[in-house]
Amino acid sequence: MDITQIKDTFVKLQSDETKNHVQAALDEGLDPVEILQNGIIAGLKEVGKKFEEEEYFLAELMMAGKLGEACIEIITPHLPENAGTSKGVVVLGAVEGDLHDIGYSLVATQLKLAGYDVHMLGVNIPSMQFIEKAQDYNADIIGMSAFLVTTIPNCAEVVKYLVDMNIRDKFKVIIGGAETSQEKAVSMGCDGQADNAVEAVALCDRLLGHS
Ligand code: B12
Structure with a gap:
């Protein structure tokens, strides 16, 4: 799984494909921080750009928000944990x-x-x-x-x-x-x-x- 595939389907707002790609990438052992950063967050930024350029409108912006949240929910349990006493x-x-x-x-x-x-x-x-x-x-x-x-x-x-x-x-x-x-x-x-x-x-x- 190539992380740019996640970004691409995200930008096209293909919800099921994106979530499946995220799960597949995690199953393959790809770094969850990279999936988040270069897949989901990069996708959200690209959607923001399309909104600015009036290629996408508020409905797409909202769909992107929802899809972003769903993907983050899949990724979060895989993020590395640093257990210890409270730092602040x-x-x-x-x-x-x-x-x-x-x-x-x-x-x-x-x-x-x-x-x-x-x-x-x-x-x-x-x-x-x-x-x-x-x-x-x-x-x-x-x-x-x-x-x-x-x-x-x-x-x-x-x-x-x-x-x-x-x-x-x-x-x-x-x-x-x-x-x-x-x-x-x-x-x-x-x-x-x-x-x-x-x-x-x-x-x-x-x-x-x-x-
Ligand atoms: C999704 C989205 C929405 C969704 C939000 C859904 C949700 N639940 O959050 C919805 C559809 C609701 C929305 C609405 C609007 N949006 Co909007 N939205 C976006 C979009 C595409 C992505 C934002 C996002 O989630 N990014 C992904 C996350 C992971 O990244 P992030 O938010 O930047 O957060 C990271 C860092 O910023 C940082 N960070 C964030 N917070 C903090 C806090 C601290 C303390 C620190 C240290 C770091 C930190 O760490 C985060 C994680 O890595 C951006 C485009 C963009 N470039 O950001 C536009 C954008 C922010 N929206 C924009 C606009 C114009 C609007 C609306 C006014 C549209 C409208 N006409 O109604 C409304 C305003 C609503 C309101 N009153 O807030 C503009 C803002 C332009 C401006 N400068 O004023 C943007 C930039 C799009 C654009 N290019 O035109 N939006």
Whole structure:
């Protein structure tokens, strides 16, 4: 099984074929992280591009979301586990106005597998709720997912509230999502950004001194 086959059927939104390919690739012993990264995530990105170019529309975008979730469900039990004591507490959610949850769920899964205690807040989370939950759970890190030009500024709002409340240094603040970057993170006063779930784990490790 060639992983590009998974990406190809994914982009064509051939649901059964894609899921069968994923299962076949796992059965053949291919690396589940590669299947995820170069098959499913690459497929989702390509669908996003087609949406942008108006070759695909909202219905296709939604189908891709559903198919992505189904494939991730098949792959997750095969991801490598790093059992051990908790490395830290992370609260994670999508900012207010943002409903994209596939990426942030993957980040949560990878962080859990890497030994973090993760509290998933959900989507469309108001800025103040991130802070309240971080305080409730005594979190080390606040992680925010934001995808839209209209929702990314909400990450800056969370930082502003933390500064206003005089508790900015109690939490590390990290962000991620299609249109985010390290530069945007820094300009909004965040501590870092990651492009994918594997990098998100490395970022948390670095910020909490585990690497
Ligand atoms: C699937 C999808 C949807 C699905 C979401 C389903 C779901 N349950 O999540 C649906 C159909 C609901 C949707 C809706 C919309 N979408 Co949409 N969507 C996508 C698409 C194709 C894929 C997103 C995805 O799941 N990627 C796969 C995952 C695995 O990758 P990821 O999300 O990037 O996550 C990784 C990293 O970003 C990172 N990460 C993510 N979160 C975090 C958090 C932290 C703390 C860290 C460290 C890292 C991190 O790690 C993740 C795992 O590796 C993207 C295209 C793209 N390039 O992203 C467009 C995209 C994000 N959507 C877009 C748009 C415009 C919309 C709509 C406005 C469309 C509309 N007209 O209604 C709505 C908005 C809804 C809303 N209010 O949120 C645009 C955004 C453009 C912009 N800059 O504003 C994009 C970029 C498509 C495009 N190219 O035009 N969408």
